[in-house]
Each structure stands twice: as C-alpha cells, then as structure tokens.
Amino acid sequence: MDYLKLSELLFPNIDKTPDYYENLYPERQLKEGARVTRFAPSPTGFLHFGNLFTCLVSYKTAETTNGVFYVRVEDTDSKRKVEGAIEVMLKGLSVYGIVPDEGVIGENTEKGEYGPYYQSNRKDIYQAYAKSLVIQGLAYPCFMTPDELDEIRSAQENESIKGIWGKWAKHRDLSYEEIERRINAGELWTLRLRSTGTPEGKCFFDDMIKGKIEMPENVQDVVILKSDGIPTYHFAHAVDDHLMRTTHVVRGDEWISSTPIHLQLFRVLGFKPPKYAHVAPIMKEENGGKRKLSKRKDPEAAVTYYAEEGYPSESVNEYMLTLANSNFEDWRRMNKTESLEKFPFNLKKMSVSGALFDMAKLSDVSKNVISTMSAQKVFELSYEWAKEYNAELAALYEKDKERAAAILNIDRENKKPRKDIAKWSDIPDYISYMYDETFKPCYELTGNATPALAVKVLEKYIDTVNLSDDKDAWFSRIKDMCEGVGCTPNVKDYKSEPEKFAGHVGDVSTVIRVALTGRTNTPDLYSITALLGAETVKQRLTDALKHYREEA
Ligand code: GLU
Secondary structure, eight states: OOHHHHHHHHOTTOOOOHHHHHHHSOOOOOOTTOOEEEEOOOSOSOOBHHHHHHHHHHHHHHHTTTOEEEEOBOOOOGGGOOTTHHHHHHHHHHHTTOOOSEEEEETTEEESSSOOOBGGGOHHHHHHHHHHHHHTTSEEEEOOOHHHHHHHHHHTTTOSSOSSOGGGOTTTTOOHHHHHHHHHTTOOOEEEEOOOOOTTOEEEEEETTTEEEEEEOOOOOOEEEOTTSOBOHHHHHHHHHHHTTOSEEEEEGGGGGGHHHHHHHHHHHTOOOOEEEEEOOOEEEETTEEEEOOTTTOGGGBTHHHHHHTOOHHHHHHHHHHHHOTTHHHHHHHOTTOOGGGSOOOGGGSOSSOOBOOHHHHHHHHHHHHHTSOHHHHHHHHHHHHHHHOHHHHHHHHHOHHHHHHHHTTTOSSSSOOOOOSSGGGHHHHTGGGSTTTOOOOOOOOTTOOHHHHHHHHHHHHHHOOTTOOHHHHHHHHHHHHGGGTEESOHHHHHHOGGGOSEEHHHHHHHHHHHHHSOSOOSOHHHHHHHHOHHHHHHHHHHHHHHHHHHO
C-alpha cells in the first residue's frame, strides 16, 4: 500500500506536518522541576465539586513548583456545548482562587503561546498528526456502519477482549482502490489507530497518586478521528497535552482504564508521555456503604451550592485540602495562621481510593475559619452574600452597618473566639434577636430559673440595669441582685448547699438572657445588652416580666 498516496486521499487539504507544529510549540523554558498542568473541562456549564477538587489538585501541582496551570476547553462534542458555560466555570474557579496562568481565561478569550486552547479550533492540528500516522501505516480509514459495529458488539458479548481488533478489524487492510471507491461513493469513514498491541502484552505506568499500575496493553484499533474529522478524547488528549507541553496530567480516575490507549498513542506519535495523576472521586457515605458524590442526589455536588449557602471560599479551600492531603490537618495545627498557599501540597499524599465528603466536617472547618476572621471581614463577606442571596439580611445590615459589624464582633477578635457561624446563611438566625424586626420572644427557662424567680429578677433588674456600665460594673450589679431574690452570687456555695438557695448567679443571668434574646445560650450578654440599646432592653424586660407574671 502506498500510504503517502492514501494520506493525500484522506487529507487533501492538510499541508502542515508535525514538524511544523513541533517548531511552533517548542518545549517550554521553565525552571528545573516546574510542572505544567491543566484543567480540561467540557463546556457544560455545570461545575461538579469533584471537578473543582481535581482542578485544585492540578492547580496546586503547578503552583507549588512555580509551573504553569492552563485551561483547555474540550468542546469537540457540540451536543454538550452550553452558551456562556466557560464564563460560569471560570468564575466558579476564581472564587476558589484558581486563576489560570494561560489558556482560556474568559469566554472566547485566550492567553498564551500554546493555543488555540479551544479544541474546536484545533482541527487542522489533529489532522496533521493523523495524516502523519496514515503515512507511517499506523492509522487507517474504517467504513464500518453503526449497525455493523452493533453487530460486532453483540457477537463479542462473551469475549474477554472487546472492540475492533484482530478479526473484528475488518477494514484494516482494505486496498487503496477499495478505499477510494468507498470514499467516492460518499461512504463515511472514521480513522482508526492500527494498534501495535498484543493480547499478551502489558502496559506499565507509575501513577503519581495510585502508584505502580500494570494493565493489559491496548489491542484495539480505537477511533482517533470521527467521521466529521473531529478527534476522539484519546487522540486530542495525546496531541494537545504533548503540544501544550503538559508535564502532569491530573484527571479523574475514570480515565485509568483508557491509559493504555493513551500511552500507545504517545508512543506511535513519537511523544514523550506525561506523568499521570489520577484523582479518585469524592465519595459519600450512604446506608453504611460508599458511593460517588452525585449530581443527581447531592445538592453539595454542585459548586454553586457553597456560594448559595454562603460558605466562604476560604473554608471550602481549607476543606478541600483536608480531603486532598492526609497531612494537611497536622500542618494546620502547627501553622494556625499561615495562608493556604504555604501548605506544601503533595500528590503523593492523596487518597488512593477516594476521599469521603462529610458535611459536618466542612461545617467544623468553616466555623474555625470564620472564627479567625475580623468582624469587618465577616460583615463584608456576609453582606456581599446577602445582597445576592438574602435581601432581608442585607436590609437589616443597611439600617446601620457599623452596628451590624459590632454585633458580629461579639466574642470575636480575641484569643478564644466563638465558633457559631459555619456559613453566611447561619447569620440571620444567629443575630435575629439583635433586631426588633426579627426578634422572636421565647420564655422557656433552664436550670433553676423558674417563672417565679424570673418575676423577682426582672422586677429588680428593670430598675437597676444601666447601659453606661462597663462590663465589671454590669456583672457586679447582677451579682448584687442575687441575695435579694434568694440566690447566691457564688456558684460554689450553691453547689455545696443547693437546698439553701433558689439558684445562683448563672440562673439569674439566664432569666435576663432569655428575656433579652429568647435564648438560653448566646454570646457575651454584656455586649448584647449594650448593642440592643436602653429602649429595647427596657421593652424586652417589661414584656418578659409581664409574661412570667401571668405564668407564675
Ligand atoms: N474533558 C475531560 C473530562 O471532562 C477531561 C479529562 C482530562 O482532564 O483529561 O472528563
């Protein structure tokens, strides 16, 4: 067979050679050890938490080596294309601090010397490489129809090796004349790799995450160009990651099974293969078992969920690192205030079988992160969130922004800040009693506090409360009231002789707390009282007294 002639028949319009592209996209001049990684989304517009996670791993792999992280859009499947999807995805990434150095940086906006970065604009490049494979006798046109392929699939049901290979590769050796005749008759063809593999052959590779892997070699004559001349994922992956000089391919581990195909393609194309890092999917526990985090079943599978609920991006990033690297939490304990960029991320510390998504853990991580933020930061971030997702909270804030920030500062900016807020959507409830509009009285008491005690306490407190007290004076006033209502200011005394008292200073405080906030557990009551203001304090104490008088 005259392969050169065949290549001209198949690709009459392709005049560039692989050499041309090799020169156009030379090796990158990077420092020793710098890694080049990428995120290669299909433009569906939906960003799955697992994609974000894999993307973060890819990004960190480049970032920690001062390498290059780029975005390539895998838009060869026009059925899956969604308008505006790239903008949405890039915005989703940037929220989590992932900004590509290169590649697609906005809808139809590219940056860098290794483009185009939309696969749909790379057709000529793929075809130049496909043509060169044909010239070398390493690829051939296949005219099998979908029906014929279906028949083969059914016939192979009990075969251990499936696909187009061996006797099933019916069009491997068609003559030039036959090919020409079919093409002239308008038959559609795909281009298949003439696989060099044998059923006994083995394929080895050292995955950066999974370790050494041994698999059967690829024997299939896989399709590399579809009948419309568009490459399959396999072929585009090899050509693009080679020409874009990717050093580390970080991708989902569903691609492991295809890696023998990819390594074979790299070999026949004369490319040095990249290193692979296959990331296991994020799992969820269900009925004692584990399953993949699912777009259909789990709202938290959508990255938009975190923004909607108001998890700060710092929390999500921190949480993703706990999922990514088993030593992250130890590092965090030793480096409490260090920024996440300082963490020495390591592919080797990734979970092999899939990290478990745990909402309670995310919540704890986030509470910690938020507890270390300044009140101003909490105010600003939650205000931004509220403007988009909770107009009521935004309106409350806007009544008096300084007061709002002061409310958020209660028990914050100190050595042991409270950890009540996991996400901005917790705030409306958390601060509801600080605003008359949202305060819901609830007069349930705990401990030794009874309605009868409450009546006594409130009768006294209404007359003694003084909003110009400092904290010590405020507390002394409460303690001084204790004896008059049959309680002791000293908890220890109460504990040694409980029968002598109606309660202790804690119970007296409970009455005041419940009257002012409708809750038995709140942050610092002194600050709350001060921020409520004299008028509201009087009103709430009076209302509570009225309630308990009726109840007692
Ligand atoms: N477009 C592929 C996907 O979304 C990319 C896989 C890869 O990173 O190579 O699964």
